[in-house]
Amino acid sequence: MRFKRQPPEQDPQTKEQGPALPDERTVHFVLDLALRIGEVQMSSGAGAADVTATIIAVANAYGLPHCEVDVIFTSITVACHRGTELSPVTSLRVVQSRSLDYTRLAAVETLVNRITSGKTPVEEAQTELSRITEAKHPYPRWLATFSYAALAAAVTIFIGGAALMALFAAVITAVIDRVGRVLNRRALPFFFQQVVGGALATGAALALLASGTFPDVKPTVLVAAAITVLLSGLTVVSTVQDAITGFNVTAAGRTMEVSLMTAGLIAGVVGALNIATALGMPEAPLADPLPPSALRLPIQTLAGAAASGFFALASYATPRAVFVAAIAGGVGTAGYGGLILAGAGPIVASAGAAVVVGFAGGVISRRLRMPPLVVAVSGMVPLLPGLTTYRALYELAIIRTTSGLSTLMIAAAVALALAAGVVLGEYLAHPVRTGLGRLERRFQGPRLAGPLRPNEHHTEP
Template identity: 75%
Template sequence: MESTREVRPVVWRNRSARTRELSRWERLESPAGGVQGPALPSESTVHFVLDLALRIGEVQMSSGAGASDATATIIAVANSYGMPHCEVDVIFTSITVACHRGVDLPPVTSLRVVRSRSLDYTRLALVEQLVRDITRGRISSRDAHTELDRITSAPHPYPRWLATAAYAGMAAAISVLIGGGVVVALFAAIITALVDRIGRLLNKRALPFFFQQMVGGALATGSAIAIVASGVLPATVRPTLMVAAALTVLLSGLSFVSTVQDAITGYNVTAAGRTVEVSLMTAGLIAGVVMALNIAVQLGLPSVPLADPLPPSLPRLPLQTLSGGAAAACFALASYATPRAVIVAGVAGAAGAIGYGVLGLLGVGVVASSAVAATVIGFSGGVLSRRLRIPPLVIAVAGMVPLLPGLTVYRALFELAVERSYAGLSTLMIATSIALALAAGVVLGEYLAQPVRYGLGRLERRLSGPRLSGPLRPTKRRLE
């Protein structure tokens, strides 16, 4: 019969980062004094906890969180339930976790495939609250599993028609932001609502997202061409802004922020996968717009002429601020964010819009202005969101949406498809630079917010860079 063993903490002499983490955990000592390994739970509990951690990571990845966020969350959940030696591998479409159990036992490995990717920020917020309860020792693994089942199986908090109305409101606000009036805002809202409803029908039939983006781009451009051909618009109205607003809404669903975040934090495989996805979705949008423009040229229909954005103006700055805040709030609402998150997203969008407008008045270029405005959004989101218990990802993505280069994208495609000018390539590169500047600025703002934010734990610094989702505090030990 095995003798009784005494549980004692081990005193480590080498105070490296990893040994400081391990020194918080108790070790089992044999009668001879040799260390045998960590006091891990039973094998069935290990499998159960790994499944729980993987499902939480899947929710984060499907909501657009970065690989570093999912990795930190999975490690925190596993540590909280008595498994300090876990390695996590995230490769965009799958998550693998291996729990090491010493040299005498084989590691327990579990894998989960991330299949669906949809925006439901209320679900993400509830999962983050569950992670906080887990890391603070407030809930057992069984109860956490039950709560996660309830969160993931619950319907969206708002009806689908409200999300469509929010997208329409977002298009109207963006059209005003870039210089449109009431008539342009009304038609932009109608076109966007039509695109959203048809896209939903195509999604129900499992049409690949590339073709959904293609149909959306063709519908947005074709609808504007039809409105121009009908002659119902006054001569002073600029129909280009309708297309630009609709394209901005279609661009808003792409994961620019998480792509740049993964690249910056060293998750290059995941960043490459996200880059391919974003590029393919953008290519579908470009194909749809170009197809509609070419059809209009072949049929002899009047195309939607180019229109320059209004120059920066101090009297328009309050209207731009309100429009940017309304567009960000509408996007958060369309993504099923909580009411508190919708309000904070609106504030972040207004801050980004006023920052962009002020820099424009000072003569700063569009790329630099976009980067600075996005940094302000990321910083404000990083400081406020944790205090208000809102995922920073919600504030970051929603706040930068009004600044997406929908008008620049349309200008590039018009120059390529209608004017047959190679100048469209350089314009398209400018649009790409703006999108990258926005995403990089948001990540930089979150990084700058780290010293300011209350309760920053060593976990975030150890995982190399800014975090837009998941826990920040060190975890507590909890054996099940």
């Protein structure tokens, strides 16, 4: 495929020729490639600033230096300006589906690196992108279900549950995931899927208690673990990143989605608690969180590492990314536990641990060539406020006290602190990442310009 360019502009006085202008066919072909890459990033939870920078970088690499990008929650629009004589070309793509496939995201980022370094012709890039987007998930679906179940078991150990409760949490989460899979095939809106998931988690935990077979089972811990798994897929980090970087429309759309999904989860849990009370089932006493202990810190660290690794595996990350995510989760939970032992509150401890996770993800991502989003999101999963959220809902639905509102606000503040901490850590990692790149170029001698990382250049639309 050969691209044609319009005759160059000519100054009538100096007779000097300016740069050639691309024709519409060229522009449409390149913009389609850039938009499809942006769609993959957006559907995987990347921030609007990262998507904008990636699209502009791809367009620049193929000779379209004057592009404006507008990213909102449901669509991406790109306008290519071609001087004063030719009309601009505008292209739009709607982001229709949202799913976590970190292997696909990593493959697209590798493709972007090759494009921006001038190693891939545009026709080859189109073919490669089609292969990436049409490929099946790298792991079978049952492995994702197993990973979510293992994630729930690890979270149960992290918040103080015993081995038997971890087993029950894994079974309940596996059932929730399979039921959600069936509902998703029937195109049931995600809000109602969250309602069903919250109700199943709470109902199963209360049924175990009412059976009397397992008197030592604490429903609080089981439901908290299931809530953490259901909250893990929400794009809280991207929401905060969009708000901080000035993409307010996109941030508002993501906020609405996160709020609606959380509301569905709350409705399911509260509904199950009220139904259990109406049926005369015994009330499940709230389990107080275990006090901070230096002896439990190694166990919590291992549990946090396992939770992060299994979440990355459930999100179809590459084996290397799963390993790095597990390390990030262990570092994050160790940092959180250390800050709690030092007397910090849960909000401050969550923010501090998230900064470490975001910083580590930002630095490691350059060295290992993987998306920082994989490390950042996976590393903060064990710290999601599942236990605090359930306590708030129990206080509101069963005890019927207004203290549940303050507890719910604490849970929201912890989630916000985690997301903001991760974003801050990534920004702090930027100068370190840039310095490492300069050192590499100094010791390796002259070479082609290094690939542009999507989150190193934030361009406002």
